[in-house]
Amino acid sequence: MTQPRPFDPERALALAARTFEIEAQALLGLAARQHAGFPNAVKAMLECRGRVVVMGMGKSGHVGRKIAATLASTGTPAFFVHPAEASHGDLGMLMSGDVVLAISNSGESDELAAILPTIRRLGVTVVGMTGKPESTLARHADIVVSSAVDQEACPLNLAPTASTTAQIALGDALAVALLDARGFREEDFARSHPGGSLGRKLLMHVRDLMRSGDALPQVAPDASFTELLREMTHKGLGFTALVDAEGRPAGIFTDGDLRRLIERGADLRALTAGDVMHARPKLIRDDALAVDAAALMETHRITSVLVVDAEGRLVGALNSNDLMRAKVI
Template sequence: MTSPRPFDPQRALELAARTFEIEARALLGLAERQREGFPAAVQAMLECRGRVVVMGMGKSGHVGRKIAATLASTGTPAFFVHPAEASHGDLGMLIGGDVVLAISNSGEVDELAAILPAIRRLGVTIIGMTGKPGSTLARHSDHVLSCAVDQEACPLNLAPTASTTAQIALGDALAVALLDARGFREEDFARSHPGGSLGRKLLMHVRDLMRSGEAVPRVEAGASFSDVLREMTRKGLGFTALVDADGKPAGIFTDGDLRRLIERGADLRDLTAGDVMHTQPKQIPQDALAVDAAGLMEQHRITSVLAVDADGRLVGALNSNDLMRAKVI
C-alpha cells in the first residue's frame, strides 16, 4: 500500500461529485436495460405460493438483505439466505413454490454457482440479477434482471459502487411494482411497521388510549356546581363531562371556564352544572383512529375530547397528553 497523499478538500468534493454523476448515469441506464425479464420477474413473485428467498455473496449479499427486508415490509414474504451457508444445510429453508432472487454482478461467484443446480432440482423459480447476461447465473435462471453498469464509481473501477447502487434500485423497483400490483395500502404498511410513527397513526384507535370507566370525569347535567368542581378535582383531567339521563354528553365544563367565571366575579354558590356547561361538546367515536382525535383537537384548539360508543353514550375521555405519550402527536 502506497503512502497516502496530503488530504485535499477540493479533490474530495470533486470525487464526490464524480461518484454522484457516475451512479446517476448507472441508474438512468438501468431503465433502458429492463425488458421482458422485469415484468416476468414481478409476475413470478406475484404468483409465488411460498416465499421470495434472496441470495448474494459479499456486497451483493448486503444488498440482498436490504432487498429482502424491503419486500417483506411491502407485502411480499421474503428472507435472505447466505449462499455459503445454503450449501451446508440452509438450503433446507427452501420449499417448492418459493422464488429465489439470486444476486451477483459477475454471475460467476463460486458459492452461488455451486448451489444453482440443487436449487433447480427443488422446482424453485430462479430470478437472476446480474450484470453479465451470459454468466452461469443467467444460464441457470428462469428470468434475468440486468443490473449492468458501464463503470464503477471507484477511481480504480474495481470496488462495487455503481453496480451495488444499481442492484439496490432494481430491488426497490421490484418492491414498488409488487406493492402496486397487490393493491398494498398505507394500512397494510402500518401493520408491518407497528412500532413506527405511521403504524401508531394508522393502527391506534381512540379506545386504545382513552380514559374509561371511573377515570372519566362526569356528573349529571342537574348536579350542583360544587359536584362539578369535586369531580374535576378528583379525576385531574381539567374538565368534567355533563351527561343526560341516557348517559350521552350534554355539555362540558373546563378549568378554563372556572377561571373565567372567577374573573367575572360570578356568584358560584347557587350555580348548577347546567348553568355553566358548554353545550355540544366535541366528541369522537371510540372506534375512530387516535390520529383523527388529534386532528379534531387541533382544528378546534382544544386539549380534550369525549369518546362515545355507537349509541352516543359517553364511554371515555382523551386528552393531548394521552396522544403525546403514545407518540401519535
C-alpha cells in the same frame, strides 16, 4: 506500501460530486436495460406459492438483505439466505414453489454458482439479478434481470459502488411493482410496521387510548358547582363531562372555564353544573382512529375531546397528553 496523499477538501468534494454523477447515470441507464425479464420476475414473485428467497455474496449479500426486508414489509413474504451457509444445510429452508432471487454483479460468485444446480432441482424459480448476461448465474436462471452499469464510481473501477446502487434500485422497483399489483395499501403497510409512526397513526384507535370507567370525569347537569369542581379536581384531566339521564354528553366544563368565572367574580356557590357548561361539546367515536382525534383537537384548538359509542353514549375521554404519550402526535 501506499503513501497517503495530503488531505485536500476540494478533491474530496470533487470525488463526491463525481460519485453522485456516475451513480445517477447508472440508475438512469437501468430503465433502458429492463425488458421482458423485469415484468416476468414480478409475475413470478406475484404468483409465488411460497416465499421469495434472496441470495447474494459480499456486497450483493448486504444488498440482498435489504431487498428481502423491503419485499417482506410491502406484502411479499421474503427472507435472506447466505449462499455459503446454504451449501451447509440452509438449502433446507427452500421449498418447491419458492422463488429464489440470486444477486451477483459478475454472475460468477463461487458460493452462489456451486448451489445453483441444486436449487434448480428443488423445483423453484430462479431469478438472476446480474450485470453479465452471459454469466453462470444468467445461464442457470429462469428469468434474468439486468443490473449492468457502465462503470463503478470507484476511481479504480473496482469497488462495488454504482453496481450495488443499481441492485438496490432494482430491488426497490420490484417491491414497488409487486405492492402495486397486490393492491397493497397504507393499512397493510401499517400492519407490518406497528412500532413505527405510520403504524401508530393507522392502527391505533381512540378506544385504545381513551380514559374510561372510574377515570372518566362526569356529573349530571343538575349537580352543584362544588360537585362539578370536586370531580374535575379528583380525576385530573382538566375538564368534566356533563351527562344526561340517558348517558349522552350534554356539555363540558374545563379548567379554562373555571378561571374565566373567577375573573368575572361569579358567585360560584349559586351555580349548577348546567349553568356553566358548554353545550354541544366536540365528540368522537370510540372506533375512530387516534390520528383523527388529534386532527379534531387541532382544528378546533382544544386539548380534550369526549368519546361516544355508536349510540352516542359517553364511554370515554381523550386529551392531547394521551396522544403524545402514545406518540400519535
